[in-house]
Amino acid sequence: MRDTILSVVIIVNVLCGVLVYFMPQMGTYILLTIASAVTLLAIYDAFIQKKHSLMRAFPIVARLRWVFEEEREKIQQYFIEDDLNGRPINREKRSIVYQRAKEQIETLPFGTQHDVYAKGYEFVKHSIFPKDHHQIKGERVVIGSDKCSQKYNASIINISAMSFGSLSKNAIMALNQGAKMGNFAHNTGEGGISPYHLQGGDLIFQIGTGYFGAGKSVNGKRVFDAEIFKENALRSEVKMIEIKFSQGAKPGHGGILPAKKNTEEIAEIRAVEPYTRVDSPPAHDAFSNFDEMIAFIQQVRELSEGKPVGIKFCVGDNDEIETMIKTFAEANNYPDFIAVDGGEGGTGSAPLEFSNYIGTPLLEGLSFVNKMLKKYGLKEQVKIIASGKAIDAFDVVKYLALGADAIGMARSFMLSLGCIQARECNLDTCPVGVATQEKDLVKALVVEYKNVRVKNYHNKTISAVKEVVAAMGKESITEVEPKHIFRRNKAGDITSLDNIYYAEDTVLAS
């Protein structure tokens, strides 16, 4: 094959030379130049470069493969995927976010594209007596146990943790301003509080294992520092504190900030070396057993002068989670909320094995935590915030039905900012300025337009939740229970989520 390609390239080159000889014009000179360049490249591919065997065997032609590989995602998204099979978020779900964010028409023509007889199809049952959705209650929830003195009246939909560093400054500003306009909360992510977070929107200040904004480096180790934490926690914008144990996309790993995205500004905020990869440790330095964990939660609560303190994790070992909740109950001291992240959760950057094979998916994790809180009598005190691909109102209703009190959304808010799911968040090349620190790309995201879209998406999704709940004949979003959501297990067999996740023999039941 190599000789055939080389022969063709050389023949074309010679023909171009002949053409120039008989027709010495600009056009033929250009042709000859291109043909000569291709010939030289073919010779380089076949004989000089030694790294790529494919290029040595198929000079020039093999390069096309690299081009298609590079553009595979886009070709897939633009020409191949249909409305329901795009991953991780299908086109139908992406479109509803764009439509709600832009306040465009959000109705569907002609009927559902879902196969309602397929295994896994889910739906809610409506009532003969639907309610007026304008009257539906329950769009806000008070978070704060009897241990906290500054309870927070939260929206049931809030922006899940995403740091400045992972996202651009314009993205952070638009999210925070949108949160302010829509009166909901914006989680800082584990990267600390930047000036871009301080646009007036309510903040959930996250402390990760790197203690950015809440600690310092001592002998190369990141440790919690009460004074640094307190300074940030006492800001009036900070309404709640979230101690991150793990996230669904990389449980047990710790955060990763790629070197390219660790600019001087970000490095200064995090107190680390710029343009180096920053790996947060997998575990907290501040505690290593449940008693120490409870003491740390209490210390954080006191330092923040009684603001609600939560913990975030993706469910791993069920026995461990049960022991933790049991210990909370026995100590009569507990977090004010638990943020349960599903294994399907998103990230800016994670190792493949961690994203694909570690961590319990949200439906199982959420129902397990809910069950444990009930079992140990803590359900009234400890609220649950669930995150994991909640995008449309059905997702929200389903997670609330399964026991969540509020929902955290990360990627859907990225979509509302204009994310096109190019999946380059770890490369610093995000084409729409959401997940990059590249100055020219960041400028592409105009804060004054996108903040409104963030607010619109939130508000319209809340309205859609109310419409679904109204159709179910309920008066409040809080009335939705797992017995109201159904799933087709196999042809002809429909079961409620109550039977699937709350039956005695559920696989994850303890």
Ligand SMILES: Cc1cc2nc3c(=O)[nH]c(=O)nc-3n(C[C@H](O)[C@H](O)[C@H](O)COP(=O)(O)O)c2cc1C
């Ligand atoms: C770009 C990006 C950055 C994230 N950064 C953090 C983080 O700093 N801390 C954290 O706990 N989770 C982080 N997450 C996880 C989200 O907060 C959320 O738990 C997860 O993506 C599930 O929500 P989703 O399915 O709505 O995206 C990040 C997710 C994304 C997409």
Ligand code: SF4
């Ligand atoms: S457009 Fe691509 S790179 Fe940018 S945030 Fe979305 S998925 Fe990440």
